[in-house]
Amino acid sequence: MRDVTTSFFDKKAHPLCLAPMVGLSHAVLRSIIRDYMPQGCETIWPTEMLNSRRIPTEILGKTSETFVLPVENNLVPQILGNQKQEIFESIVKLNQHWNLSGIDINMGCPVQKALKHNYGVSLMGDVNYAASVVKYAVEAANTLDKSIPISVKLRAVGSDKSLDELCFFIDQLADAGASWITLHPRTAEQKRRGQSDWNQIKYLKSRSLIPIIGNGDIQTADDVFTMISETNADKVMSGRALTARPWLMWQVGERMGLKNPVGRENEKAPQTPIEEGAEYGRMLLKFIYLAEKYYVNEIKQSENLILRKIQFFVKTNHVWMQFGNELTSVVNRSKTIQELKINVARFFEAEQAMFQRTELRQ
Helix, strand or coil: CCCCCCCCCCCCECCEEECCCCCCCCHHHHHHHHCCCCCCCECCEEEEEEECCCHHHCCCCCCCCCCCCCCCCCEEEEEECCCHHHHHHHHHHHHHHCCECCEEEEECCCCHHHHHCCCHHHHHHCHHHHHHHHHHHHHHHCCCCCCCCEEEEEECCCCCCCHHHHHHHHHHHHHHCEEEEEEECCCCCCCCCCCCCHHHHHHHHHHCCCCEEEECCCCCHHHHHHHHHHHCCCEEEECHHHHHCCCHHHHHHHHCCCCCCCCCCCCCCCCCHHHHHHHHHHHHHHHHHHHHHHHHHHCCCCHHHHHHHHHHHHHHHHHHECCHHHHHHHHHCCCCHHHHHHHHHHHCCCCCCECCCCCCCC
8 A cells, every 4th residue: 555645634634625527627627726725725636537548649738638837736637547558658747747746546437438448437347457557557656756646536336236345446456556545426327316325435434544535415515524524534525516616615614713715814705695606706707717818828729619618617517506597598608708708797797696505417
């Protein structure tokens, strides 16, 4: 088992982190969430899922998926793959270009494209194969000029497997060198449907010798503390809800008595539906501004491509807005980024409100 050399799980660490999500966990979203981080805290910062078959020949930084800001630290890119040479070349290359603090291996992606190549969640079907993939990554990490941990993100077991088998599976990953595990306790068949089974996180944590991050159904600050209390997870991960409510970082920190985010020392984190609705509007306008600044102006991606990325962002989280369908319509009918800025600003001139929870099935 490889030692965790970071401070992701110590007292300085924030208990919440962002999930790696295709099309969403890019530099703009990471930058937005960082603005709400309590001072003096650290956490894990993922990338979108990166394909190890492509990374070795890719020019990093020329796509929104691989664009990283110079100020970013604690990056733990998530890679998808199963071939030794591709994993080795990918990790070495990522380390040359970015300030890595770890590598996460995706063993939870349920999409057909991943299954076809026998990676993602399909790796959970063969414990020896999965352990060998971890070994490949650890061997690559051991050639670097610094020690970086290897983690794995998994899906839940289904009815055909017992929790003891899941624990055995994870023990083999730990023996192969995994430093921590993230468990999203929905099966591949469930995808985003149904309630995640936190009991699997609890059981796994009670049996595991390495840190466990719990993922699934985290929408509010209450959810963060409830998961930690009920499962004893070492850290909590949130995906789509954190795109809608990035100030969750601030809300959680405020309840822990942590220092406010930089520039907000004398403010309170938004709490009421109206306060959160207004904060969403400010956040979305900044998201649009940064997407244009970094992706259109700096790396010269097409405006149409970035418009679609912004539309996908709103499509993902509009369900938390009281009039989210109207907002989606406003965003989708905007033909240029400048028009989008005007239309979104106009939409939020009227008082807006956010729901605390949604069924998370969009």
